[in-house]
Amino acid sequence: MSFFERLGERISTIDSVVSVGLDPDPERLPESVTDADLPRWAFNRRIIDATHEYAACYKPNAAFYEDSDGWRALRETIAYAHGKDVPVLLDAKRGDIGNTARQYASVLDEVDAITINPYLGGDAVKPFLDRTEKGIFVLCRTSNAGGADLQDLELTSGETVYERVATLADAWNTNDNVGLVVGATAPEELETIREQVPELPFLVPGVGAQGGDKEAAVDHGLADGVGLVNSSRGIIFAGEDRASGSDYFAAAGQSAKQLRDGLNRYR
Numbered sequence: 001m002s003f004f005e006r007l008g009e010r011i012s013t014i015d016s017v018v019s020v021g022l023d024p025d026p027e028r029l030p031e032s033v034t035d036a037d038l039p040r041w042a043f044n045r046r047i048i049d050a051t052h053e054y055a056a057c058y059k060p061n062a063a064f065y066e067d068s069d070g071w072r073a074l075r076e077t078i079a080y081a082h083g084k085d086v087p088v089l090l091d092a093k094r095g096d097i098g099n100t101a102r103q104y105a106s107v108l109d110e111v112d113a114i115t116i117n118p119y120l121g122g123d124a125v126k127p128f129l130d131r132t133e134k135g136i137f138v139l140c141r142t143s144n145a146g147g148a149d150l151q152d153l154e155l156t157s158g159e160t161v162y163e164r165v166a167t168l169a170d171a172w173n174t175n176d177n178v179g180l181v182v183g184a185t186a187p188e189e190l191e192t193i194r195e196q197v198p199e200l201p202f203l204v205p206g207v208g209a210q211g212g213d214k215e216a217a218v219d220h221g222l223a224d225g226v227g228l229v230n231s232s233r234g235i236i237f238a239g240e241d242r243a244s245g246s247d248y249f250a251a252a253g254q255s256a257k258q259l260r261d262g263l264n265r266y267r
Helices: 003-014 039-054 068-083 098-109 122-129 145-151 161-175 187-196 214-221 246-264
Strands: 018-022 055-060 089-094 113-116 135-141 178-182 202-204 228-231
Touching: 003 055, 003 135, 018 039, 018 246, 039 055, 039 068, 039 246, 055 068, 055 228, 089 098, 089 135, 098 113, 098 122, 113 122, 122 135, 122 161, 135 145, 135 161, 135 187, 145 161, 161 178, 161 187, 178 187, 187 202, 187 214, 202 214, 214 228, 214 246, 228 246
Parallel strands: 018 055, 018 228, 055 089, 089 113, 113 135, 135 178, 178 202, 202 228
Antiparallel strands: none
């Protein structure tokens, strides 16, 4: 099956569109895992144990793993998530050309989906799109305020840059493996893009610590019931005001459940 078919089955099985971002900032890891051989892996394992029944997907951000021990921790994390039957989306935002793009795309041997940057155009995204069984989420309208610096610019055609990206992504979707990254912090743009590309699933960040719009994320983020609403810090660090033992990780599970339940009110 394709990634989106498998994701649809996962969403249906657990009744959740929650994506849990696994961004283990070393400066924020609780004391209970800091002495482990691979502290990020130990932390992620406990988070996965606490949240997997609510997680349609896990989304590790590559920035938190780009060192020798980090890549080891990421591989262990991927394997552990797969052991819980949860797909893994690597938030890498890759974008390059030629053999560099092909090398970046090789990480799809290990993960189920990836985020990519479309700024370099069609030849740069093709090595990812050619992985027909994998999910490819194209950055479109991101959740950060500075995204407007480029994404909201109006082209001579009268469309904005982010609208042009949505059009391109729709054209690139010949293998039914393309989605878009559209932030919940821009609900009007989220609605506009959904009207423009009704069949593409969205990855919607910004609902947790950034305070994005849950209702808009669900109303406009899902295509035929398939899509992901992500929270990272709002889940994995929900227990920072608690002891570093089991209560810490129980808080992550509670936060994931609350997000699942909150989103399901609009599904």
